[in-house]
Amino acid sequence: MIEQEPPYLSESSGTATYLIATVGTPQLRQPKLLSALLRDFLSCCLQTDEEQRWSAKELLQHPFVTSAKPPFILAQVINSVKKTNNPNPKL
16 A cells, blocks of 8 residues: 555566565555654564564554554545645535
């Protein structure tokens, strides 16, 4: 989602699955644009080795998740952008 496309998009689904299992997830194109917390969160949940990959319960305790603002904040931002991009909501 961060790269706005699935990993190995140009490959067949079987090849993509094989590449993820053997090579791992592709490198981020512009990792410096992401916060250190988000990069660490991604490294915890994208481990191909099941022994090293964090569980959902562990991920929910990651500082990236626990430091997030409440969901209603995001709704306010989305509504604000909608109003800015479409000042006449009837259109």
